[in-house]
Amino acid sequence: MLLDMPGQAPSHCGDCQIRHRAVCAKCDTDELQRLEEIKYYRSFEAGQTVIWSGDHMGFVGSIVTGIATLTQTMEDGRTQMVGLLLPSDFVGRPGREIAPYDVVATSDIVMCCFRRKPFEEMMESTPHIAQRLLQMTLDELDAAREWMLVLGRKKARERIASLLAIIARRDATLKLASLQGKIEFDLPLTREAMADYLGLTLETVSRQISALKKDGVISVEGNRHVTVHDMDTLLQEAGDDTDGGILS
Amino acid sequence: MLLDMPGQAPSHCGDCQIRHRAVCAKCDTDELQRLEEIKYYRSFEAGQTVIWSGDHMGFVGSIVTGIATLTQTMEDGRTQMVGLLLPSDFVGRPGREIAPYDVVATSDIVMCCFRRKPFEEMMESTPHIAQRLLQMTLDELDAAREWMLVLGRKKARERIASLLAIIARRDATLKLASLQGKIEFDLPLTREAMADYLGLTLETVSRQISALKKDGVISVEGNRHVTVHDMDTLLQEAGDDTDGGILS
C-alpha cells in the first residue's frame, strides 16, 4: 500500500498524473521522458485474469483505476489471496520472468505498463528507481507479515475487523479524513473474496459481519456500503494494539 | 532465503567470507573496502532478544552463524513468527528507524553489523547495493506470501510437511545434495517455535510429527534429528504442486 510522498509535485508522469508516484516520485524530467516513451495502457474487465501464475511476464506496471487481487491456488482449488492491489500499486517484478501468482481484476481496471526489458535497463541507469522500488517492496513485505499474524493467530471476528480497518484506513488516508469517529466506505470485495483474503469460508465471513452489525460496531447497507461507527472500537475488535500497526 | 549467486567469487567481504554475498555480491573492490570500514560484529546467546519491536534500530546487518526468528506478538501473548533468519540472511531496513518485529536468537548467533547511517549513505552512492537489496526483499516477499497460503489454507499435517520441506530444501541447497531420496537434518526449532511459525499449538505440532512418523514419511531420533525418506512424498503431504514453489 502506497502513500503519497508529501512535498512531491504530484503530476510527474504525463497523463498518468500522480498514479506513478510509485515509480517516479524522485525522477527528474529526463528520466520521466524516458518513462513516457516506453509506457502504454491496458484495460481488463471485472473477473478477467490479468496474469496467470507461471506465465511469462512481459511487463511491469501499476494500477491506474480499479481493484485487482494477487492469489495463489492449490491443486484441489483452495485459494488464498496474498495481496490486494489498489490504484497506484505496482504489479510485476523487475528481474523476474515468471509470474508467481495469479493477478485477477476484481473490478474493471486500467493499468499503465512498461515493457519489462526497457524498464529494467532504465533501472540500471537510474538508481532512484531501484531505491524507490525497494521502499515499496519493504512496505509490501510489512503488509504480508502483518497478514501472517492475522492468518496464523487471529479469530474470525478479529480477522474481519482487521480487514475492515485496513480498508477504512486506506479510504481515510486518501480522503485525508480523520481517523476518529464515523468512517464510511464501499467494500471492494465480495464475501467470497474477503474469505479468500482472510483464510475463512464465505459463510463465516457473512456470520461475523452480521455479528459486528448486531453488536453495533458497524452498519451495512446494500451488502457493500459499510459504516464504521467508531474506529477505536473496530481496532479493539481487530485485536490490535492502539493503532494496529496497520499504518504504513 | 538467499541462494548463492553462481559464478560470483565467494570471498568478497574480508573475514566474513561468503556471508555477505547478500549485500555485496556485485560490489567492486572499492565498495567492499568501504563496507569493511563500517562493519563490526555482535554476538547474542540463545534466547536473547536482539531487537525489540518498536525499538530504534541503529544498525543493519546479516547473520553470520546461528538461527534467529522474526516474531510478532499480540497484547494477550499470541505469537506469530513471520520470518526465519539463517546465516547470510539480512536483518534490518535501510530507511526504517523503528523495528517492526522482535528479532530473537534461537541459538547462539553472531551478526555482522553496519551502522545504519553510513550504510544508507553508501546505498545512495552505490546503485548495486540497492538493486541487490531489492532482489533479496522480493525473495523475502515471495517467502512471506508462500507462507500466507500455508497459514490461511493448509491443514495441520500439510503445514508440518511444508515446514520440513523448507528446512530440508535449505539444507539440501547448502550441501548441494540431491533433492531425491533420503535427506537428513537437524530441526533448528523447538516444537513451540514450530507452532509459532505454523499458526498451531505445540501439541498439534507434536501429534502431526508423530503421525508422519507412524505413516513412514519421516523418522526422528532424539527430538531434533529428522530423516525424510522420500522428498516427493513429503512434498505431496505438503499439498504443493510438484516442486512446491518452495524454490527461490
Place this chain on the structure above:
DNA sequence: TTAAACCTTTGATCTGCGTCAAAGAAGACT
C-alpha cells in the same frame, strides 16, 4: 549418579469454524 529444568508426547474433552443445505436480497437484463 541424581536432581532439576526443560522439552515432548499422549490422552480426554471442548469449541470455533467448516460443511452442507436452503431460503432470502440485490443487481442485471429483457
Place this chain on the structure above:
DNA sequence: AGTCTTCTTTGACGCAGATCAAAGGTTTAA
C-alpha cells in the same frame, strides 16, 4: 415490471485443532 443470475444470509451438524492435564524423555549441572 418481471425473470435470471449472482451474491448473501441463516440454520443444523460435524470435525480438526485448541485446551487442559499428566506422564515420559532429554539435557544440563552439581
